[in-house]
Amino acid sequence: MKKLKNILLFILLGSTVVSCYTARKSATEGSPKVKNVIFMIGDGMGVAHTYAAMSVSDKPLNIERCEITGLQKTFSANNYITDSGAAGTTLASGKKTNNGAIGVDDQGKKVKTLLEIAEENGLATGLVSTSSVTHATPASFIAHQSSRGSYEDIAKDFLKTDIDVFIGGGSDHFAKRADGLNLLDSLKSKGYEVDTSLDMIMKSIAGKLAGFTAPLQNPYRLKGRGDMLPASTGKAIEILKKNPKGFFLMVEGSQIDWAAHAHAADTTIDETLDFDKAVGVALDFAQQDGHTLVVITADHETGGVTITGGDRNAKTVKLAFSTSGHTAVMVPVYAFGPGSGKFTGIYDNTELFKKILTTYKFSKKTIKAE
Numbered sequence: 001m002k003k004l005k006n007i008l009l010f011i012l013l014g015s016t017v018v019s020c021y022t023a024r025k026s027a028t029e030g031s032p033k034v035k036n037v038i039f040m041i042g043d044g045m046g047v048a049h050t051y052a053a054m055s056v057s058d059k060p061l062n063i064e065r066c067e068i069t070g071l072q073k074t075f076s077a078n079n080y081i082t083d084s085g086a087a088g089t090t091l092a093s094g095k096k097t098n099n100g101a102i103g104v105d106d107q108g109k110k111v112k113t114l115l116e117i118a119e120e121n122g123l124a125t126g127l128v129s130t131s132s133v134t135h136a137t138p139a140s141f142i143a144h145q146s147s148r149g150s151y152e153d154i155a156k157d158f159l160k161t162d163i164d165v166f167i168g169g170g171s172d173h174f175a176k177r178a179d180g181l182n183l184l185d186s187l188k189s190k191g192y193e194v195d196t197s198l199d200m201i202m203k204s205i206a207g208k209l210a211g212f213t214a215p216l217q218n219p220y221r222l223k224g225r226g227d228m229l230p231a232s233t234g235k236a237i238e239i240l241k242k243n244p245k246g247f248f249l250m251v252e253g254s255q256i257d258w259a260a261h262a263h264a265a266d267t268t269i270d271e272t273l274d275f276d277k278a279v280g281v282a283l284d285f286a287q288q289d290g291h292t293l294v295v296i297t298a299d300h301e302t303g304g305v306t307i308t309g310g311d312r313n314a315k316t317v318k319l320a321f322s323t324s325g326h327t328a329v330m331v332p333v334y335a336f337g338p339g340s341g342k343f344t345g346i347y348d349n350t351e352l353f354k355k356i357l358t359t360y361k362f363s364k365k366t367i368k369a370e
Contacts, residue, residue, distance in 0.1 A: 035246030044257030044302030088140030094353030132170025169214035260303030
C-alpha cells in the first residue's frame, strides 16, 4: 500500500513539473507565431507609480493580467540617470546613446529602429502618444537627430518613412514652421488622411492616418484630454491589423512623467490609470488575436516616488517625491502573449529591442544594416 502511494505521488509530481514546463514553454518557444507586437511605454512609470494606481483602483489593473514580469536597467551612454531621448532610442534600437539624442548612437551615427525594421519586412507600423508625436519617446522610433529639441527636423523625418498611422499632438511642428513648409500637405500627397481632432480620427476609415489631437502638447486627462489614449490605441490597432503580415505599434503614456516631475500625486496616479486603460485595449486585442505580443515598460522612473501611507478600504494612498527629475532605479517590464516568457528576469534596456526582434523571427537577411 505504501509503495502504491509513493508511485501515485511520483506520478502526481511528475505531471505537475511537466505542466509547469509546458506552460513556460508556450510563453517562450512554442506556437503560435508572433505576427504583431504592441510596445507600450509609460514614461517615467516606476513600480511605485504602478502600485499606487493599483491601490486606488476599484478593480485589478489590466497590467495585472500579465503573468510575465521583469526589471530593466535604464542608464544612458553618458549618464547614470537617463533622459527620455536616450532611453527611447535604446528601447527602439538596442543601442545606448547620450542624453538628449534621438535615433543616433553615442557617436552621432544613425541607428535602425524596430519600427524601421518592421517596415522593411512588410509589416504595418504605428505610433500613439499623449505628447506631441515629435516628442522624445515617439521620435526615438522614427527620427534621427542629435537633439531631441529639433522638433521641426523630427517632423521632416516622418516624411522619410512609410509609417501607416501616428496619433498625438504636434501639428504645429508640421504646419507652422520656421522654414515655411507645410508638411501636412506633404503628408496628404503621400496618401495620408490628415485629421486634426480626436473625433475626426475615430471616424476615419483611412488606410494611412496622420492624426493630430493638439497643436503642440495634449493636456492631462483630468484637464480635458479624456479617453484620447485608449481610444487612439484602439483606432491604431484597427488600421494596422489589416496588414496580413502583421504590425508593430508603439504606444506611450507620456504624462505620467510630467505629473511626477511636478509632484502632482493625484495626476500621476490618474495618468497611470489612463495608460492602463490603453494597456487593456491592447491586451483585449492580443487575447482575441492569439498572435500578438504585448510588452509594457517605462523608459525610466520619474520623481523618486515612494508610497508613505494609505488606506486600502478607502482606496487612498499618500505619495512622496524625492526629486523633481528622473532617477536611476530599475523599472518594471510586463509581457503578455506568445513570446512573453523572454521578458522575465533582470536585464539592460538594450535587451528589450533584441527580445522583441527575436519574437518576430525575421530572417537575418531581411534585417539590413545601416
